[in-house]
Amino acid sequence: MANINLRPWREELRKDKQNRFIALLIGAAIVAAGLSFLWKTDLDNRIAYQQSRNAYIQTASRQLDSQIQEIENLRRQRAELLARMEVIQDLQGKRPVIVRVFDELVRTLPDGLFYSDLRKTGELVTVVGMAESNSRISTLMRNFERSDWFQSPNLTNVSAADDRRAGYSQFNLSVTQTTPEVEEGDEQ
Structure with missing residues (x-):
């Protein structure tokens, strides 16, 4: 008689292959989830880093704008002071002239x-x-x-x-x- 194996070895083999496939599938899903988590974390870190750089640039830009405004105010004040000084110097320089003009008006006046x-x-x-x-x-x-x-x-x-x-x-x-x-x- 022929040797007949009554054990369902094919079904066991199929079940074993299916278990390995499921384990590989679960492992691949875990690895994919881990990689996507790492990728998302890295992306979030890069976005946060860029946002912090943008915030720093905006803060520095506001500081520079305020400094530029202050410089413009100082330039305007300087120009006003220089104009005042020029008027004062002009008046100081013309003070003897006015006296000389009045003196000359009296000298030219006949009896x-x-x-x-x-x-x-x-x-x-x-x-x-x-x-x-x-x-x-x-x-x-x-x-x-x-x-x-x-x-x-x-x-x-x-x-x-x-x-x-x-x-x-x-x-x-x-x-x-x-x-x-x-x-x-x-x-x-």
Whole structure:
């Protein structure tokens, strides 16, 4: 008779192969889950690192913006201070000039003539005054012409004075104020 094995070895072999397949499948799933967890963790760490770098850059950018604003404020204040200093220096430099102009106005004034109003607009000095005669007005204009501090006298109006100043003539005159050149060795 033939040797018949009644044991279900094929089924056991199939069951054994199936168990190994399931174990390999579970192992592969565990390894895949582990790798995906590691990949996700690494990705989260990289995102967190980049976000921290972005936050640092934004903070540094805000600090630089505030420093730039502060620098602009300081530049504006510096410009204002320089403008003030320039005005003060200009006024300090012109202070003796004003005194010299008034002194020259008195020196050019002939007898029998007086000023009733003086106005200065830029470099133009407008004079309103009273004179005993028209020849005194002519003398005043010649004095202005000879002066180093004035030039181009222009008589705009001569009229008889009101009743209180009978015999006087009222005049309007404009003259350009100049600053004479300082010669070497000559001080003002």
